[in-house]
Amino acid sequence: MKPKILTTLPNYTVPAFFGDALAGVTVAMVAVPLSIAIAIASGADPAVGLVTAVVAGFLISLLGGSRVQIGGPTGAFIVVVFGVIATHGYDGLVTATFLAGIILLLAGLLRLGTLIEYVPEAVINGFTIGIAIIIATSQLTDFLGLTVSNLPANFFPKLAALWDARETLNPSAFAIGGATVVLIVVLRRLAPRFPGLIVAVGLTSAAAAVLDLPVATIVSRFGELPDRLPLPGLPDLSLSKIIEVVPSAFVIAFLAGVESLLSAIVADRMIDGRHRPNAEMLAQGAANLGSALFGGLPATGAIARTATNVRAGGRTPVAGLVHALTVLLMMMVAAPLVGELALPALAGVLLVTAWNMSEPHKWGIYMREPMSDRLLILLTLVLTVVADLTIAIGVGVAIGLALRLRRRNAPPEDWSTPER
Numbered sequence: 089m090k091p092k093i094l095t096t097l098p099n100y101t102v103p104a105f106f107g108d109a110l111a112g113v114t115v116a117m118v119a120v121p122l123s124i125a126i127a128i129a130s131g132a133d134p135a136v137g138l139v140t141a142v143v144a145g146f147l148i149s150l151l152g153g154s155r156v157q158i159g160g161p162t163g164a165f166i167v168v169v170f171g172v173i174a175t176h177g178y179d180g181l182v183t184a185t186f187l188a189g190i191i192l193l194l195a196g197l198l199r200l201g202t203l204i205e206y207v208p209e210a211v212i213n214g215f216t217i218g219i220a221i222i223i224a225t226s227q228l229t230d231f232l233g234l235t236v237s238n239l240p241a242n243f244f245p246k247l248a249a250l251w252d253a254r255e256t257l258n259p260s261a262f263a264i265g266g267a268t269v270v271l272i273v274v275l276r277r278l279a280p281r282f283p284g285l286i287v288a289v290g291l292t293s294a295a296a297a298v299l300d301l302p303v304a305t306i307v308s309r310f311g312e313l314p315d316r317l318p319l320p321g322l323p324d325l326s327l328s329k330i331i332e333v334v335p336s337a338f339v340i341a342f343l344a345g346v347e348s349l350l351s352a353i354v355a356d357r358m359i360d361g362r363h364r365p366n367a368e369m370l371a372q373g374a375a376n377l378g379s380a381l382f383g384g385l386p387a388t389g390a391i392a393r394t395a396t397n398v399r400a401g402g403r404t405p406v407a408g409l410v411h412a413l414t415v416l417l418m419m420m421v422a423a424p425l426v427g428e429l430a431l432p433a434l435a436g437v438l439l440v441t442a443w444n445m446s447e448p449h450k451w452g453i454y455m456r457e458p459m460s461d462r463l464l465i466l467l468t469l470v471l472t473v474v475a476d477l478t479i480a481i482g483v484g485v486a487i488g489l490a491l492r493l494r495r496r497n498a499p500p501e502d503w504s505t506p507e508r
Contacts, residue, residue: 089196089367091151096404104404111402112410115158115393117283119145119415120426122393122441124306125434126161127385129226130169132178134306135314136384137161142317142416144375144387149408152371153201153364154352156402158393158411159375161385163441164347165340167222167477169385172336174241180333182323186380187330187337192344192373201365204349208488212346213447213454214465215480218472220446224439225250231265231435233258233303243473260301261432268292268436281399289437293430306434307427315423317416320381339478344372344388351389358398392444460491 119141127137141160148159172181195201222243228250229236235256240246268288275284296303306313348371352363368389375387397407418426454465464487471480 089153089199089364089370091367091371091405092153092155092364093150093405096155096406100404100406105406107401108404108407109410111397111400112407113414114281114283114400115397115402115407115411116414116418117286118396119158119160119390119393119411120418121286121289121429121434121437123161123415124426124429125437125441126163126166128306128310128431128434129163129166129223129438130161130385131173132169132181132385134310138313138415138419139317139382140379140384140387142412142419143382143384144379145415146409146412147375147378148348148371148387148389149405149412150371151367151374152352152389152405152408153367154355154389154394155361155363155404156355156359156394156398156407157348157352157363157368157389157405158397158408159348159372159387159389160393162347162388162390163223163438163445164216164219164343164388165386166226167219167472168336168339168343170226171241171476172333176333176336179324180329180336181385182380182383183325183329184333184336184340185376185384185386186323186325187334188340188344188386189373189376189378189380191337191341192369192376194373195341195345196366196369196371196373199366201345201349201367201369204346204365206489206492207346207485208461208464208492210457210461210464211468211481211484211488212350213450214468214484215472215477217446217465218469218480219477220442221469221473223445224442227435227438227442229253229435230304230431231262231439233261233432258302260296261303264292264296264301264303264430265432265436265439267295268433269440272437272440283396285437289429289433292433292436293428296430296433297428304431305428306431309431313419313423313427315420317419318383321383323380335478339481340376340386342481344376344386345369347391348372348389351391351394354391355394355398358395359403392441464488464491 123137123141124134127134145160234253236249236253271288352368356363379387468480468484
């Protein structure tokens with residue numbers, strides 16, 4: 089359970105620091121627009137996305153069991169966070185995040201990090217694709233500039249409301265959002281190590297401002313971004329509130345544990361390393377506790393940002409620390425400029441994120457899996473979209489473990505590397 093930073097620092101060198109620092113700054117350029125977009129999509133204030141990236145990102149790198157893990161708010165939490173806020177309010181979300189942190193700390197202390205191998209990959213793939221679908225549909229309002237007075241939370245009523253609002257389409261918003269998607273894809277192909285995300289969002293937002301296009305920005309809808317972290321404070325820990333949100337806390341803890349350990353596995357394969365799962369669980373617990381104390385969102389290891397860190401040259405947790413401090417510096421220095429980012433551009437970012445989460449290049453592989461696995465993916469996906477993520481995970485894991493017991497004489501399957 090020893091943090092990786094304690095292993096890497098004794099032999100740390102100046103050239104290694106410069107490599108980590110460059111990688112940390114690069115990842116921060118990606119994290120700023122993505123953290124804001126995730127917060128907005130979750131139904132929260134955009135500033136809390138930055139707060140989460142700073143506080144949780146710093147703690148995950150400081151205490152984690154991976155050399156290169158980057159933490160912060162992720163797309164996987166959007167559905168859960170939106171539902172918790174809608175049901176229990178934002179104070180309920182903060183309490184649930186705090187409790188999730190405690191659950192993850194206990195899981196780490198009890199050395200439960202290795203239990204990730206018992207969660208069926210078909211379940212993870214199913215609910216991840218389901219989350220991607222929900223994220224994509226939730227962004228169509230801003231991406232298309234639609235005017236919808238009260239967008240339903242349920243999937244099919246939401247589609248109906250979006251269709252009914254089709255005549256309110258804003259061509260300017262659609263142009264900005266579409267241009268952002270194209271730029272992200274092109275820059276990623278031409279220069280994979282370059283922080284094309286913030287360049288794409290910055291260019292299209294600047295174009296909207298220069299051309300005086302009628303598109304919403306962060307400032308116009310949410311007001312100015314803060315230039316500092318809020319003061320920490322305990323959430324509502326009354327017995328009634330704890331009982332009210334504890335189911336959501338378990339879902340948040342489960343997602344944080346699964347996503348962070350998957351991300352650590354991906355990182356191991358990229359750098360030929362080996363993470364410490366129980367240290368990672370402890371770090372996720374501390375990060376969610378810290379995020380809740382500052383009024384932030386749930387956090388976990390972010391696969392895409394971790395991969396960006398590795399490709400940019402990050403090799404120790406120092407890169408993650410630099411990433412968090414750079415996001416904080418951007419808050420302090422460039423908050424007014426960041427506030428001018430166009431919402432259709434941020435919606436474009438999340439549409440690309442949703443597409444990457446669904447891993448379309450693996451759909452053909454899924455279709456060649458055994459019929460039971462294909463049905464389990466489909467079942468988890470459908471339950472995630474039309475019912476509830478809690479139900480989807482519970483049913484999927486139960487059926488998946490039953491199938492694994494049925495195949496107990498077969499050799500265990502290897503994880504395939506996620507790229508979401």
